[in-house]
Amino acid sequence: MPAPTGLLEEPVITLLDQFAAHLGEAEDAVTAIVGDSAYVRYANDPAILKISTRPGVDEVKITFQVVHPENGPIDAASFVLARAQSFDFALEQLEVYQDIWFA
Numbered sequence: 001m002p003a004p005t006g007l008l009e010e011p012v013i014t015l016l017d018q019f020a021a022h023l024g025e026a027e028d029a030v031t032a033i034v035g036d037s038a039y040v041r042y043a044n045d046p047a048i049l050k051i052s053t054r055p056g057v058d059e060v061k062i063t064f065q066v067v068h069p070e071n072g073p074i075d076a077a078s079f080v081l082a083r084a085q086s087f088d089f090a091l092e093q094l095e096v097y098q099d100i101w102f103a
Contacts, residue, residue, distance in 0.1 A: 015060060018087055019051050019094070045102060047074065051094075058083050062090060066101045075101065 016038045020031040028043035038051040047068050054061040063078040077097055081090050 015053050015062070015081075015087070015090070016051070019090075022091060022094070023049075042102060046070075047101070049098070049101070056080075062093070064094065064097050 016033050016036070019038045020033055020040075023029050023038070023040040024031045026042070029040050030043075031038060031040045033039075036053055040049045040051075041047075047066050050063075050065040050067055052063045052065070054063075059080045059082045061078060061080050063076060065076040066074045068074050077093075079093055081087075
């Protein structure tokens, strides 16, 4: 029996596209999506924010990680976004960590 395709990948790409669109609104931000991760770099900061997603049955685990080009990973935080939750919840989490890491 062939495995179903597109069922799990589609929500992940949608989430990454939403994160990239939100982060790309900043004039000094450069964003890129590679695989199951979105990356953002701000002009005045050498660190990169990496957003990874891992889908489950009824939820998606989202991980934010700050990576410095010379020192590697600095800090990370993750949370679970239930499919019933609004993407606004994920943006609220993102803004909290952006304030901590890029203030």
